[in-house]
Amino acid sequence: MLALLVRFAVPDAVAAARFDALLAAALPAVREEPGTLLYAPSTVPAEPLVRVVFAVYADEAAHAVHDRAPGMSAFLAELPALTTSVRVEELQPATLIGSPAPLDPAPHREAPPCP
Template structure:
């Protein structure tokens, strides 16, 4: 499986107020992702069980070029700029797919 490029991002938010604002920022950003990014195969925000101030993103792109296109979008640039005010920490892990099942693109 040579196609597929992904990442997992773990955000720790400052407090409950920051978490609520961050969630709204994510919702707004996701609207742009759904509308403008055919190469973004999966983009899901998770809240880990018993960690209400943590958000984990799982992102899967068709390839590195699709990820680069995602990063160049105005809605992504806005998210990257605005998120800092809500964060206590961030950890990014880049992934290269070697095996698995990916849903068909729409």
Template sequence: MFGLVVRFTLKDAESAAGFDGLVAETLPRIRENEPGTLVYAVHQVDGKPLERVFYELYRDRAAFDAHEEQPYVKRFLEARGAYLDTFEVDFLALQDGKGVSG
């Protein structure tokens, strides 16, 4: 399996609303079209209204690469910059867990 965590810090409340709208457009398409995307969870951070955390888990690196090539994902990646102050990505290698099998 292949995973990542992304922490986004948004510019301001207006940017947060725009970013959340972009996520709302993108996530249903991921659900419908990507069998290799096992988990795509978007979180608001309690007490930090301008932060969002994504947790993504893919069947393998090829499934992640296929995800990145989807037109709706490319649109998200291109549009998100208008809303962001910063972002940080950590790539993960699953060791063990409940609800997933390696």
């Protein structure tokens, strides 16, 4: 099992909107990846220019398949221009309990406008 916590900092609201759009476009394919056990992109309400993704993959091969998927490779290609920093933490989960229900694709809360 491979678990990643990835924190993305974006420079402004325009970059945040593009980041969100690219990631949203990739999500339908991510839902179909058999080796992706959990994929949770999130916003940080207290930090509107931060995005976080928590992902759990069956193994490193499943993560490689994920990165090569067309929607994800398009997202990764634009990532350097959209971020001021990316921090990847590899986690070692002891176990994964349960299977979360799919999230409603509609946003539940909008991030406040950037200054």
